[in-house]
Amino acid sequence: xxxxxxxxxxxxxxxVMATLGMVLGAILPALVEGRAVIKALEGMIRQPESxxxxxxxxxxxxxxxxxxxxxxxxxxxxxxxxxxxxxxxxPTG
Amino acid sequence: xxxxxxxVVFKFFGVIPVRDxxxxxxxxxxxxxxxxxxxxxxxxxxxxxxxxxxxxxxxNMLGRxxxxxxPFLGAIMIFLLLANNLGLLPFLATPTKDINTPLALALVxxxxxxxxxxxxxxxxGYLKSMATPIFIFPLEIIGQLSRTMSLTLRLFGNIxxxxxxxxxxxxxxxxxxxxxxxxxxxxxGVFQAYIFTILASSYIxxxxxxxxx
Numbered sequence: 075x076x077x078x079x080x081x082x083x084x085x086x087x088x089x090v091m092a093t094l095g096m097v098l099g100a101i102l103p104a105l106v107e108g109r110a111v112i113k114a115l116e117g118m119i120r121q122p123e124s125x126x127x128x129x130x131x132x133x134x135x136x137x138x139x140x141x142x143x144x145x146x147x148x149x150x151x152x153x154x155x156x157x158x159x160x161x162x163x164x165p166t167g
Numbered sequence: 168x169x170x171x172x173x174x175v176v177f178k179f180f181g182v183i184p185v186r187d188x189x190x191x192x193x194x195x196x197x198x199x200x201x202x203x204x205x206x207x208x209x210x211x212x213x214x215x216x217x218x219x220x221x222x223x224x225x226x227n228m229l230g231r232x233x234x235x236x237x238p239f240l241g242a243i244m245i246f247l248l249l250a251n252n253l254g255l256l257p258f259l260a261t262p263t264k265d266i267n268t269p270l271a272l273a274l275v276x277x278x279x280x281x282x283x284x285x286x287x288x289x290x291x292g293y294l295k296s297m298a299t300p301i302f303i304f305p306l307e308i309i310g311q312l313s314r315t316m317s318l319t320l321r322l323f324g325n326i327x328x329x330x331x332x333x334x335x336x337x338x339x340x341x342x343x344x345x346x347x348x349x350x351x352x353x354x355x356g357v358f359q360a361y362i363f364t365i366l367a368s369s370y371i372x373x374x375x376x377x378x379x380x
Contacts, residue, residue, distance in 0.1 A: 130227065130228070137362045137366070141317055141320070141321050144320060144324035145324070147324055
């Protein structure tokens with residue numbers, strides 16, 4: 075196995091972990107949001123008169139669930155565009 | 168790709184850096200004022216529809232008449248509605264892609280929540296309602312801070328992600344192809360403006376309490 079210089083190693087690990095994190099961070103909130111939508115739709119069918127309230131609550135809870143995905147995205151963006159590890163360990167000047 | 172990040176355009180008095188997002192915020196403020204002044208003359212019904220929509224949404228969320236909070240929440244909604252989509256105009260940057268703009272808005276919401284709460288219950292009553300069982304108080308403080316952070320990061324993350332997607336696709340294929348992504352960004356920008364207002368009003372509602380005492 076060829077020797078990698080440490081900067082390349084950190085970059086490769088960063089890219090792999092960023093992709094993995096984004097994949098997980100996209101899948102899990104999407105699944106949970108899907109469950110929330112299913113429950114809300116069932117509730118709307120059962121009680122059409124309270125559909126407005128359910129829609130409001132659904133919107134807010136969807137946003138709160140979505141926030142976790144956004145956090146993951148921000149961390150991934152920081153890892154890729156402003157990686158603190160590269161600057162700390164391998165100062166390029 | 169570098170167009171996504173805000174740039175310092177000039178320095179105020181040589182010390183305070185002014186970014187392009189701030190300049191486009193100024194342009195947007197002039198735009199809003201101009202459009203409102205023109206609409207007030209030519210078609211006031213449109214403005215009434217807008218105010219009615221915001222008032223309905225907010226009072227639904229608050230569970231009480233929206234009048235005392237309407238100037239604050241309506242201003243936030245109109246500001247974000249335009250600010251999130253300002254990047255569609257040529258030569259202007261989206262103000263909310265700079266994290267300082269969402270942070271400023273979230274801090275305004277943070278202080279406004281306490282202001283409205285204290286105005287409703289008095290200083291002592293508000294503190295007491297925050298610490299009804301006394302061990303809740305630290306959790307309440309953490310909750311206040313983290314909700315400010317999440318307001319900031321939610322808005323910023325949504326806007327910057329759509330900006331990034333458009334930038335990446337634009338660097339791959341130049342004409343027409345980024346347009347659907349820009350449309351998606353517009354939809355999410357409008358939705359985020361709505362969500363920010365809804366969340367701010369729900370925070371205010373939780374600071375006001377049930378309002379029966």
